[in-house]
Amino acid sequence: MPSCHPCRTPVEPGAKLTSHGPPVKDLTLYRSLAGALQYLTFTRLDILYDIQQICLFMHDPREQHMHALKRIIRYIQGTTDLGLQLYASSPSTLVAYSNADWAGYPSTRCSTSGYCVFLGNNLLSWSSKRQLTSYRSSGKAEYRGVANVIAETC
Structure with a gap:
């Protein structure tokens, strides 16, 4: 999704994922994307909770879960300059x-x-x-x- 329109937030405000709706057409793609995004959470703490919510439905994903996953990717596309910063400093507290x-x-x-x-x-x-x-x-x-x-x- 390199030419997608970026989002300002990783999820829609107030949105809750449920286990209702049509199943995902390509289960392998969903699991592959969700798994790849799990690695990104090591340095992108802003999406940690959202990826955890996506992975709750890994065994039986629905179309709404795929839409949520794509929204997270659109958010990442617009915030590539964010991430975990490590500083060289003496640990004091x-x-x-x-x-x-x-x-x-x-x-x-x-x-x-x-x-x-x-x-x-x-x-x-x-x-x-x-x-x-x-x-x-x-x-x-x-x-x-x-x-x-x-x-x-x-």
């Missing part, structure tokens, strides 16, 4: 950030938590994953996210 999306996954109502850990100006570690249980409050989802980043920092 260890800083960790955590966040959670309470009950954000519509079919299971499970939360998604994520964190990132910096040493100086350089990103050391990051994670974004769907939690296995649904919590009754956003506080418990946030607590689980904080517990994950503390374990990673230790």
